[in-house]
Amino acid sequence: MGEPGVGEQSVGEQGVGEQSEQAERERTHRAVQRVEQALRDGGVEPRIRWFETATPTAVAAAAELGIEVGAIANSLVFTFDDEPLLVMTSGAHRVDTAFLGERLGGRIRRADPETVKAATGQTIGGVAPVGHPAPIRTVVDVALAGYPEVWAAAGHAHTVFPTTFDELVRLTGGEPGPVEPSEV
Numbered sequence: 230m231g232e233p234g235v236g237e238q239s240v241g242e243q244g245v246g247e248q249s250e251q252a253e254r255e256r257t258h259r260a261v262q263r264v265e266q267a268l269r270d271g272g273v274e275p276r277i278r279w280f281e282t283a284t285p286t287a288v289a290a291a292a293e294l295g296i297e298v299g300a301i302a303n304s305l306v307f308t309f310d311d312e313p314l315l316v317m318t319s320g321a322h323r324v325d326t327a328f329l330g331e332r333l334g335g336r337i338r339r340a341d342p343e344t345v346k347a348a349t350g351q352t353i354g355g356v357a358p359v360g361h362p363a364p365i366r367t368v369v370d371v372a373l374a375g376y377p378e379v380w381a382a383a384g385h386a387h388t389v390f391p392t393t394f395d396e397l398v399r400l401t402g403g404e405p406g407p408v409e410p411s412e413v
Contacts, residue, residue, distance in 0.1 A: 258384065258385050259350075260350055260351045260355070260357070260360065260384035260385055261277060261383055261384040261385050261388055262384075263350065263360035263361075263384060264277070264357045264359055264360035264383045264384040264388075264390070265277060265360075265383075266360070267357075267359035267360040267400070268359060268390070268400070271359065271399070271400045273392070273396065273400065275383075275390060276390055276391055277383045277388050277389075277390050278294075278383075278388065278389050278390065278391075279387055279388055280293050280387045280388070280389075281387075282387070283354060283355075283386035283387055284386065284387070284389065285353070285354030285355070285386045286320075286354075287301040287303045287320025287321075288320070290320070290380060290382075290389055291320060294380060294389070296380070297321070297376070298320040298321050299319045299320060299321030299372065299375070299376065300319075300320070300373075300376040300378065300379050300380060301319070301320030301379065301380055301381075302317045302318070302319070302320075302358065302369075302370075302373055302379045302380065302381040302392070302397060303317070303318045303319070303320050304316075304317060304356040304357060304358055304381060304382055305317075305318060305324060305339075305356075306339075306340040306344065306345045306348060306349065306353075306356060306365075307324075307326065307337045307338060307339055307340055308337070308338050308339075308340050308344065309330070309333060309335050309336070309337050309366065310335040310336060312366065313340065313344065313348035313349075313365050313366070314333075314337065314365070314366050314367075314368065315348075315349075315356075315358065315365045315366070315367040315368070315401070315403075316329070316367070316368045316370070316408055317358050317367060317368070317369045317370060317373065317381070317397060317401065317403065318370040318372070318373075318408050319370050319372035319373050319375075321372065322372065322408075322409055322411075323409065324370075324408045324409065325408065325409040325410060326338070326339070328407075328408075328409055328410050329368065329408050329409075332406065332407070333368070348361065348362075348365055349361045349362075349365070350362050350384075351382075351384050351385075352386070354382075354386040355382045355383070355384055355385040355386040355387070355388065356382055356384075357381060357382050357383050357384045357390075358381050358392075358397060358400060358401050358403075359400050359401060360384055364402065366404075367401040367402065367403035367404070368403060368404050368405075368406055368408065369394070369397055369398050369401065369403035369404065369405045369406075370406075370407070370408045370412075371405050371406060371407055371412055372407075372408075372412055373394045373397065374394040374395075374405070376394070377393070378391050378392070378393060379391070379392055379393065379394060379397065380392075381397070
């Protein structure tokens with residue numbers, strides 16, 4: 230969630246009324262609203278789920294949902310020849326950047342937090358597959374096709390939404406493919 234800004238307090242310093250105000254502010258978070266709108270624009274009724282605590286990792290989100298970590302569609306931002314590249318990967322494994330770079334025909338590096346924010350309008354830990362200021366080239370891990378339902382972040386570290394592999398590919402305009410050699 231980050232550090233409190235001017236006029237804000239951390240949750241630990243707030244009273245009950247202030248905590249509910251904070252929760253309401255989060256539920257109207259602009260990044261989440263952009264994700265909801267992008268889903269609607271894509272013909273999907275948003276079913277955003279909010280958690281009490283942040284779920285910035287696939288393991289944390291899977292534990293909160295009571296599902297296999299592989300059914301989490303992790304949103305990872307890289308640079309591909311200095312342009313943003315979003316990789317939607319199964320939470321069960323890591324992206325092999327050398328393999329993926331070779332497969333795509335360029336060089337891939339992990340994006341820094343500033344690049345992630347600029348490209349997506351969202352912060353690491355809550356990056357959604359949609360709702361970005363401009364389209365981002367996206368690769369969707371074929372391992373996600375093995376789950377009837379997958380869950381992705383919805384623009385904030387306290388949010389997720391359910392989708393399917395096919396819907397994820399359609400919504401993102403993504404390229405389905407392997408992100409590590411073991412999937413080939």
